[in-house]
Amino acid sequence: MVKINSIKVSPSLINTSCAWSSNLTQLKELYDSPYTGAVTTRSATLDGFPETESNTVAFTRTTVSTINSFGYSPHPLAQYLSWVETILTTSDAPKKPFIVSIAASDPTTLRTMVQTIQSLRTKLNDTPELSTIAIELNTSCPNIHNAPPTGYTFPSLLPLLTVLKEEYAKDESLTIGLKLPPFVHRDQFLAVLDGIKDLCIPGEGDSVKCPFAFFTSTNTLGNSLLFPDQTDGEETGEFAVPTALGGVAGDALHALSLGNVYTFSQLLNNPENALLKGISIIGAGGVTSKEAAERMRKAGAAIVGSATLFGKEGVRAFEIIAGN
Numbered sequence: 001m002v003k004i005n006s007i008k009v010s011p012s013l014i015n016t017s018c019a020w021s022s023n024l025t026q027l028k029e030l031y032d033s034p035y036t037g038a039v040t041t042r043s044a045t046l047d048g049f050p051e052t053e054s055n056t057v058a059f060t061r062t063t064v065s066t067i068n069s070f071g072y073s074p075h076p077l078a079q080y081l082s083w084v085e086t087i088l089t090t091s092d093a094p095k096k097p098f099i100v101s102i103a104a105s106d107p108t109t110l111r112t113m114v115q116t117i118q119s120l121r122t123k124l125n126d127t128p129e130l131s132t133i134a135i136e137l138n139t140s141c142p143n144i145h146n147a148p149p150t151g152y153t154f155p156s157l158l159p160l161l162t163v164l165k166e167e168y169a170k171d172e173s174l175t176i177g178l179k180l181p182p183f184v185h186r187d188q189f190l191a192v193l194d195g196i197k198d199l200c201i202p203g204e205g206d207s208v209k210c211p212f213a214f215f216t217s218t219n220t221l222g223n224s225l226l227f228p229d230q231t232d233g234e235e236t237g238e239f240a241v242p243t244a245l246g247g248v249a250g251d252a253l254h255a256l257s258l259g260n261v262y263t264f265s266q267l268l269n270n271p272e273n274a275l276l277k278g279i280s281i282i283g284a285g286g287v288t289s290k291e292a293a294e295r296m297r298k299a300g301a302a303i304v305g306s307a308t309l310f311g312k313e314g315v316r317a318f319e320i321i322a323g324n
């Protein structure tokens, strides 16, 4: 069991936010699986995101990898919250938390979203000891036209992170995480940690509290290209996805994701970053086998997440990763 602020995740294996955690049936199946310790919803915006035929996913032929051109979910946040409430109040499966993935481009919208989530937490009697809902801010979708992932330009995220800090200051039982993009050099990791340090708030006595309880590392690697002959589908179209460029995940991303989890883990354990020591890492990227999950844990992940294998195998993916 892993405790992250007010949520308990057991077993420490989850789905990460993806196109296959998008509707009630999918979320319920994830919730009912004994192999998932929490369920992450697909990233939602306040009003829903327009989806077209160009938003799609292709699986590769020779490895367990994907390229996808999806933006955020077409379903608005309110729809996810209603599904989450339905599942939490009607399922016979042992209680497990939902990680509600959200995306917003301005502070006012984000505040509305967080406050709506908080209203549901109050209704569900979430407590500081045991909560059923956490928030993950997606800072790293590579497929949004004219909106580069803010995780790569960390100072541009500060207005949104300030909203999260203020909402946490009102209620420290709110568990908040950041979904981060794959980084490729050390300064990018330091930019995240330095930016977050400035958002810590005073605790009891001399102590300081960090509003962010976890990082989910990594999202897909954007600006990637695959051709149809590399995919397991019909070879129609010029590229594997109609947009040509998309985000790559699965085996093709694994080494970079491991490197990201390792680097964050090392930096968070460095005494220079003592303020941030409580941040847990959810490791994702190419967790397509039991061995890959073990590598993620060795690299420093407290919890392991999967999207691509889940897309390929359905909820059986978590049984495979657990080694059963």
Ligand SMILES: Cc1cc2nc3c(=O)[nH]c(=O)nc-3n(C[C@H](O)[C@H](O)[C@H](O)COP(=O)(O)O)c2cc1C
Binding pocket: 016, 017, 018, 019, 020, 042, 043, 057, 066, 068, 070, 071, 072, 073, 101, 138, 141, 179, 218, 219, 220, 248, 249, 250, 251, 253, 284, 285, 286, 287, 305, 306, 307, 308, 309, 311
């Ligand atoms: C089809 C697809 C859709 C995705 N949608 C989201 C999303 O809505 N929000 C998000 O934070 N990450 C999204 N991701 C990224 C995954 O959560 C995960 O971080 C990434 O795919 C790496 O894990 P994997 O190698 O197990 O797929 C998506 C990934 C895929 C393959």
